[in-house]
Amino acid sequence: MKKIFIITLFTCFCITVAAQKKKAVFIIIDGVSKDVLDKLPTPNIDAIVKEGALLSAFQGGERGQYNQTPTISAPGYTNVISGVWYNKHNVPDNAIKAPNYHYPTIFRFFKNQYPEKKIGIFSSWEDNRTKLVGESLAQTGKIKFDYKFDGLELDTVKFPQDKDRLFMAKIDQAVTDEAARQIKENAPDLSWVYLEYTDDMGHMFGDSKKYDDAVVSADKQIGQIWEAIKLRKKEHDEDWLIVITTDHGRDPKTGHHHGGQSDRERASWIATNASPLNTYAKKGEVSVVDILPTVARHLNISLSANQMRELDGVPLTGKVSIYKPEIIADNGKTVLKWVPADDQGKLKVWVASDNKFKESGLADTYKLLGEVPIKDGRFTLDLSKLPSSAIYKIVLEAKYNTVNRWIVNKK
Numbered sequence: 405m406k407k408i409f410i411i412t413l414f415t416c417f418c419i420t421v422a423a424q425k426k427k428a429v430f431i432i433i434d435g436v437s438k439d440v441l442d443k444l445p446t447p448n449i450d451a452i453v454k455e456g457a458l459l460s461a462f463q464g465g466e467r468g469q470y471n472q473t474p475t476i477s478a479p480g481y482t483n484v485i486s487g488v489w490y491n492k493h494n495v496p497d498n499a500i501k502a503p504n505y506h507y508p509t510i511f512r513f514f515k516n517q518y519p520e521k522k523i524g525i526f527s528s529w530e531d532n533r534t535k536l537v538g539e540s541l542a543q544t545g546k547i548k549f550d551y552k553f554d555g556l557e558l559d560t561v562k563f564p565q566d567k568d569r570l571f572m573a574k575i576d577q578a579v580t581d582e583a584a585r586q587i588k589e590n591a592p593d594l595s596w597v598y599l600e601y602t603d604d605m606g607h608m609f610g611d612s613k614k615y616d617d618a619v620v621s622a623d624k625q626i627g628q629i630w631e632a633i634k635l636r637k638k639e640h641d642e643d644w645l646i647v648i649t650t651d652h653g654r655d656p657k658t659g660h661h662h663g664g665q666s667d668r669e670r671a672s673w674i675a676t677n678a679s680p681l682n683t684y685a686k687k688g689e690v691s692v693v694d695i696l697p698t699v700a701r702h703l704n705i706s707l708s709a710n711q712m713r714e715l716d717g718v719p720l721t722g723k724v725s726i727y728k729p730e731i732i733a734d735n736g737k738t739v740l741k742w743v744p745a746d747d748q749g750k751l752k753v754w755v756a757s758d759n760k761f762k763e764s765g766l767a768d769t770y771k772l773l774g775e776v777p778i779k780d781g782r783f784t785l786d787l788s789k790l791p792s793s794a795i796y797k798i799v800l801e802a803k804y805n806t807v808n809r810w811i812v813n814k815k
């Protein structure tokens with residue numbers, strides 16, 4: 405009798421745990437710098453943020469460093485979907501000539517582990533699917549979206565292209581309608597929604613009423629998607645993560661342009677219902693490459709040690725051990741620094757002087773340089789015993805997360 409009771413209890417527990425399905429949606433609205441978001445009424449984003457947080461987050465890699473990334477659209481989206489900067493993903497502009505597919509997108513990480521789960525993309529720009537995610541390409545394992553809605557800008561009959569680009573406002577609305585419908589009806593496990601009209605108005609009118617109105621419209625569209633998610637949560641036992649961000653800000657003088665490294669062009673943000681956030685999200689300087697590991701945690705994606713050694717972000721939720729790795733010169737010595745987020749335990753410092761992962765997707769050969777208490781926050785690097793190399797990939801591996809910095813010796 406007792407045994408039956410225990411078995412019943414155990415079964416019930418399993419059912420309860422298994423029933424809550426994890427789902428995630430991320431939305432990129434194009435070219436909305438943080439100051440603009442802060443000054444305008446965006447009640448729908450506010451409602452999401454009320455459950456989670458609005459974080460200032462940088463785009464553009466680290467200014468002046470080996471991973472600096474142009475504040476241009478396609479590189480900005482790729483930072484988000486691959487969790488690495490331009491020095492790795494190799495998308496410097498909107499021509500998208502040779503993305504480095506050795507760095508998988510969040511969609512590939514997810515599908516590789518859960519081939520039966522569904523992914524969706526809702527976007528004006530077809531290249532997001534065909535080039536950045538690389539649908540059907542041999543290099544991406546011929547990944548396929550289960551739900552896709554894009555390329556409407558190519559349909560000039562249904563969406564005739566006027567010079568005021570009102571057709572793009574209509575396309576964004578059609579994209580939103582379809583994303584909301586699919587979420588309500590089919591609830592893809594992981595979706596990307598991309599809205600473009602804000603950037604069009606920024607380019608055409610700079611900081612202006614028209615640009616502000618476009619941002620307010622995007623907020624309404626986000627509200628429409630959030631309504632669909634709330635409906636799913638009410639009617640199904642699902643745990644939804646929503647993340648909204650932007651690919652770049654705008655130039656400080658006029659708001660017409662972007663691409664450079666000014667504070668305003670780099671000023672992205674992350675609005676999310678994720679809660680609770682960890683110490684890093686609350687205290688650190690977060691960036692858009694943190695979105696991938698955060699979504700990965702929510703969807704229970706396991707990342708291998710080799711993958712974690714390459715990712716440039718830190719999860720915003722759950723436990724983390726370290727963040728903000730830096731390599732500095734200190735009295736003729738090369739010193740590695742980090743911020744401890746956990747004062748217990750040790751971290752391992754690894755170095756590789758090859759770059760096989762970037763060149764061919766293979767694992768690099770890492771050598772252990774030392775093991776140090778996390779709370780020390782620093783470690784003197786002695787690279788003298790290593791072969792001279794154009795690159796040293798330094799990895800700090802701790803219990804809850806792994807971070808990296810590269811030393812790139814200019815030729």
Ligand SMILES: [Zn+2]
Nearest residue numbers: 434435477651
């Ligand atoms: Zn853009």
